[in-house]
Amino acid sequence: MTGFIPVNTPLLDGNEAEYLAECVRTGWISSEGPFIKRFEQEMARVAGRRHGVAVTNGSVALDIAVHALGLEPGDEVIIPTFTIISCAAAVVRAGLVPVGVDCDSATWNMTVEGVEAALTPRTRAIMLVHIYGLPVDLEPILALARKHNLEVIEDAAEMHGQTYRGAPCGSFGAVSTFSFYPNKHVTTGEGGMILTDDDALADRLQSVRNLCFQPQQRFIHEELGWNARMTNLQAALGVAQIEQLPRTVELKRRLGRLYDEHLEGVAGIRRPVARTNYADNIYWVYAIVLDDDVPFDGTEAMRRLGEKGIGTRPFFWCMHEQPVLRRMGFMLDESHPVAERIARRGFYLPSGLALTEDEIARSANALKEILA
Known part of the structure; x- marks a missing residue:
């Protein structure tokens, strides 16, 4: 490493x-x-x-x-x-x-x-x-x-x-x-x-x-x-x-394209949507959601990537599952299955502006290795 x-x-x-x-x-x-x-x-x-x-x-x-x-x-x-x-x-x-x-x-x-x-x-x-x-x-x-x-x-x-x-x-x-x-x-x-x-x-x-x-x-x-x-x-x-904002936006979109190239065709993950009919992705972070057939969750994926020297962060945890809000009596009867799933199976890879091409490649390759 x-x-x-x-x-x-x-x-x-x-x-x-x-x-x-x-x-x-x-x-x-x-x-x-x-x-x-x-x-x-x-x-x-x-x-x-x-x-x-x-x-x-x-x-x-x-x-x-x-x-x-x-x-x-x-x-x-x-x-x-x-x-x-x-x-x-x-x-x-x-x-x-x-x-x-x-x-x-x-x-x-x-x-x-x-x-x-x-x-x-x-x-x-x-x-x-x-x-x-x-x-x-x-x-x-x-x-x-x-x-x-x-x-x-x-x-x-x-x-x-x-x-x-x-x-x-x-x-x-x-x-x-x-x-x-x-x-x-x-x-x-x-x-x-x-x-x-x-x-x-x-x-x-x-x-x-x-x-x-x-x-x-x-x-x-x-x-x-x-x-x-x-x-x-x-x-x-x-x-x-x-x-520097116009350059920053281009750097972020380039980061997304490079990750996409490295992870194209990799089974077991959902990558960020590159574009919709109303916007192109700006890749604030490069986020991954594990498919259900991957035998571990986002927490375990982040642990394995950490062992390989790759920094990660978990996805947001759902508001309706927050202990502090539930203790206050809010959102007690809510169920939101999509958010619940991605909160558990999602995380993001290194995504900072100072990230190099080599670091993007290393991060992508580490993800491939833990999925293999």
């Missing part, structure tokens, strides 16, 4: 060091620095939005976005069960009720059929979450939301640079969110962004992420907010990363 291949290594070979040095040189390292506004404007431009509000991470972005919509306690929000806990947590923390829907077996995204079946008189919003590289098929779900007068929150955390029928992911719904964790196409180390086209909602989002300080009487508060401000240092990284 020639060395461990981590599941993700970011690429920081643009203007990151120069912009960080500028922050240090000028003393603008807090949330008041000029890179903040620049980053917000650039992300809004990339996503086709009027406003961007930078925050500390993608989970807080969801918390604030859901809170700012002003839904009533007990209102139901439809979410995919196959997603990260941040989505359900944002709903629960706002006093709302998460209702899960199953995912498509090919794209791993929520479907309009699932959303329609989950509608009740208490439904007030839909949280769209794009998974692993392909966006949700948005048009039919957005039409359903309009028909029933539902708010739409778009979680585009994994979709920097992706499009749906030519329109940027992050441009849909009343509000959308991004994450800038190191495994994202744009990273600030930690960080997130909330985007909207609504001027009044943008003002509210900016207030809520800044402790709801009042313009005239700063330390008198009419509402509780978050201290969720991004630093100028983080935003400087983000500006440099956005400058």
Whole structure:
């Protein structure tokens, strides 16, 4: 074994060091620095939005976005069960009720059929979450939301640079969110962004992420907010990363093509769908689902790959099976067999931007070996 291949290594070979040095040189390292506004404007431009509000991470972005919509306690929000806990947590923390829907077996995204079946008189919003590289098929779900007068929150955390029928992911719904964790196409180390086209909602989002300080009487508060401000240092990284986004998207798609070439015809696995009629895969991660006739699950596959020096990560665990949510009385009667299966039989291979062709080949060959 020639060395461990981590599941993700970011690429920081643009203007990151120069912009960080500028922050240090000028003393603008807090949330008041000029890179903040620049980053917000650039992300809004990339996503086709009027406003961007930078925050500390993608989970807080969801918390604030859901809170700012002003839904009533007990209102139901439809979410995919196959997603990260941040989505359900944002709903629960706002006093709302998460209702899960199953995912498509090919794209791993929520479907309009699932959303329609989950509608009740208490439904007030839909949280769209794009998974692993392909966006949700948005048009039919957005039409359903309009028909029933539902708010739409778009979680585009994994979709920097992706499009749906030519329109940027992050441009849909009343509000959308991004994450800038190191495994994202744009990273600030930690960080997130909330985007909207609504001027009044943008003002509210900016207030809520800044402790709801009042313009005239700063330390008198009419509402509780978050201290969720991004630093100028983080935003400087983000500006440099956005400058490289077109290249990043091409690198990711090249990663997907190379893995596909190495794994073409390999029995026992389902590889990511390369394209649908509304989007080409952006390969946020290169994900694998084991067929049912493979005599071990995703956990065992990851253990065997780890022994060969290949870093992996498991798929998301279903929201309706989360102990914390079940103890709180949520999603107790839900069953979503597709999500349950892929959560147990899915994992992803090294997928970072700094991954080399040799490392892709080694990772693919290791997978072939454990399947043999």
